[in-house]
Amino acid sequence: DAGVTQSPTHLIKTRGQHVTLRCSPISGHKSVSWYQQVLGQGPQFIFQYYEKEERGRGNFPDRFSARQFPNYSSELNVNALLLGDSALYLCASSFRGLLAKNIQYFGAGTRLSVL
């Protein structure tokens, strides 16, 4: 079975540009969360989507937005890129049923470099 898949693997953008990152959850998982991991730090929560609705938002500016599609895949959008947005962006999916055990499964991430 395929795990959480993210695309693209690497991305290079310049300041002020816009970027879209994509995530496909594990089959049967309806919840997707996004995290930002700056070099040398632990991941920080950005968004959670469940059944196509936003269920949680971290302390990130409005330049960050996301959405979830009917097939439960998700996009993270970042506008007006800043140098500080350079990071590894991780997507995680979960089952959210009675047997879910609150476990999130992570993809390998998208490495974004802003020049």
Add this chain to the structure above:
Amino acid sequence: AQTVTQSQPEMSVQEAETVTLSCTYDTSESDYYLFWYKQPPSRQMILVIRQEAYKQQNATENRFSVNFQKAAKSFSLKISDSQLGDAAMYFCAYVPGGGSEKLVFGKGTKLTVNP
């Protein structure tokens, strides 16, 4: 706000020996879950072990076990019979109960395994 602290930026262990990674957390919640995730150079976060706060028994997964001290808000990871493949960044993480999926991570501990 919940916080997770990992006080050991780096640790090293000899192959076949035992090592313990420390983690403390701060929360006012009574229902929560704690995790240890492993992040090898491939970047993908891999779940190592999970602990439910309401369970007094420490979780164990093969060579990995935890020492969960709820009153002290301490959650350390013990790796027995260390293997070269255990070398990675290890992150301690917390999530409150009640369906939230906002994982709060520590800054990580880099584990080196020496042959």
